[in-house]
Amino acid sequence: MQKLVRITTIPLSLEKLLEGQLTFMNQYYEVIAVSAEKERLAQYGTNNKVRTFWVEMTRAITPLEDIKALVKLYRFFKQEKPLIVHTHTPKAGIVGILAGKLAGVPIRLHTVAGLPLLETKGNKRKILDWVEAFTYRLATRVYPNSFELRKIIVDHGYAKPQKLKVLGKGSSNGIDTGYFDPSQFNQEEKFKLKSELGIPREDFTFIFVGRLVSEKGINELVLSFIELQKSKPDISLLLVGPFEQELDPLDHQVFQNIKSHPKIFTTGYQQDVRAYFSISDVLAFPSYREGFPNVVMQANAMGLPAIVSDINGCNEIIEEGINGMIIPVKDRNALLNSMSEIIENTVLRSKLAQNARKLIQMNYERGLFWENLLKEYKELEALNKHD
CATH class of the missing domain: 3.40.50.2000 (Glycogen Phosphorylase B;)
Known part of the structure; x- marks a missing residue:
């Protein structure tokens, strides 16, 4: 051979x-x-x-x-x-x-x-x-x-x-859509995980999965979330991944906000991220650069719409208004507006979620x-x- x-x-x-x-x-x-x-x-x-x-x-x-x-x-x-x-x-x-x-x-x-x-x-x-x-x-x-x-x-x-x-x-x-399948998680399991993390049961939850570093757009994401949460108190931000402060540090104030804000939750690095997707509503992924991000495919396969930057990979997996929303890179206002819209526009959100898994199964199995x-x-x- x-x-x-x-x-x-x-x-x-x-x-x-x-x-x-x-x-x-x-x-x-x-x-x-x-x-x-x-x-x-x-x-x-x-x-x-x-x-x-x-x-x-x-x-x-x-x-x-x-x-x-x-x-x-x-x-x-x-x-x-x-x-x-x-x-x-x-x-x-x-x-x-x-x-x-x-x-x-x-x-x-x-x-x-x-x-x-x-x-x-x-x-x-x-x-x-x-x-x-x-x-x-x-x-x-x-x-x-x-x-x-x-x-x-x-x-x-x-x-x-x-x-x-x-x-x-x-x-x-x-992506293995048999593995990334939302039907594997029942309501009881979801409530249990939310409770363990401290996320209120009824909160609308944005999730980010990846390294918690500047080039992933975490500074913009955290500041947008904090601003949005002032007018929409029943929302949470779940950050799944490790910090790399020695390699690509977050702004000091943002780092402190992550540690102290009552509605921002962190898990550190996780081998299996499916359960965290299952308790979330939308992936927020405002990265500056990517190849072809697995996280976006995983979120879509788990039935989550995604808000992504207009960069290669992200703008190929996500079609604007079909399975997610696309925003300019490093644009905090655009991110804030999209996060706000996806909460308020339940018809749009339902449409994006319904299309998400089907498109992944069709294109990226x-x-x-x-x-x-x-x-x-x-x-x-x-x-x-x-x-």
């Missing part, structure tokens, strides 16, 4: 972004998962029944460590002789694709799930621009996980259009995405045999 190597910088990306995908591919290829964090990676391999190979990688610019990772991967590829190397995340991309090229791996693929460098400036931005373009140049094919992201890549000159392909309607892994990717691998394999 031919070997397929899948590489991410850290195992969390394998667990979350590619959940179930490597196990599925293991039926057709001998799959090897490569990432950092030795023990967590080994556990991932056991849980998903795939081989693993540990390479220490960092998310920062660390040339010496990167060279060590490159050499280790190069030797591994020479020994294993995989047919396909498929990378995700920027650091895994440059290290994995370059090592694959040097070792003569025939098919070198890279998925782009977002461009963090777009928020960077100065010399660091120049370095990251060069690394991005270099990675794409060495790759056989590059998969932006949204059509808007594909356009951004072309507009910035990182790659020629013919090297880029969006699989299906977008996403890196689709996980099994369909896996079949699309497998088809892509097999086509590239056939082309490689002819070369």
Whole structure:
């Protein structure tokens, strides 16, 4: 059986972004998962029944460590002789694709799930621009996980259009709508969870799921909510995710507001977010940049309309007035107005909620995405045999 190597910088990306995908591919290829964090990676391999190979990688610019990772991967590829190397995340991309090229791996693929460098400036931005373009140049094919992201890549000159392909309607892994299904939670369970969190039973609840950082629009969300709550006291804001104050801190006052406001509730990082969606009414997701956000698909699959920023990924999953609302990036007033409207306009809210799950099932079902990717691998394999 031919070997397929899948590489991410850290195992969390394998667990979350590619959940179930490597196990599925293991039926057709001998799959090897490569990432950092030795023990967590080994556990991932056991849980998903795939081989693993540990390479220490960092998310920062660390040339010496990167060279060590490159050499280790190069030797591994020479020994294993995989047919396909498929990378995700920027650091895994440059290290994995370059090592694959040097070792003569025939098919070198890279998925782009977002461009963090777009928020960077100065010399660091120049370095990251060069690394991005270099990675794409060495790759056989590059998969932006949204059509808007594909356009951004072309507009910035990182790659020629013919090297880029969006699989299906977008996403890196689709979504399992059998797992994200609101019917799994009954009223009693919902009331119990609300009670445990301290959210009043009848409150209209906005939810955010993700890292509680500036670039996710948390400053705007919290301030909009506080303003809205003054005139609509029976609303709550549920924030599900970790703070990263050392990496991308929230404004000090916003951080304090989250801690002290009686109607803002936090849970920290949660492995399973479905129950939190089940007790909420609307996803508020005013992020500055995304690839193809799983959270928006998850919320829709759980029957929640979403208020999202007009950015790639978000504006492809959400259709204005169909399954959610789209607002300009970093626009606090627009966010406040949309939050207010979705509370008051019950007819609109009901329509958005009814459409939400149907559209996800139609466009982003996980099994369909896996079949699309497998088809892509097999086509590239056939082309490689002819070369």
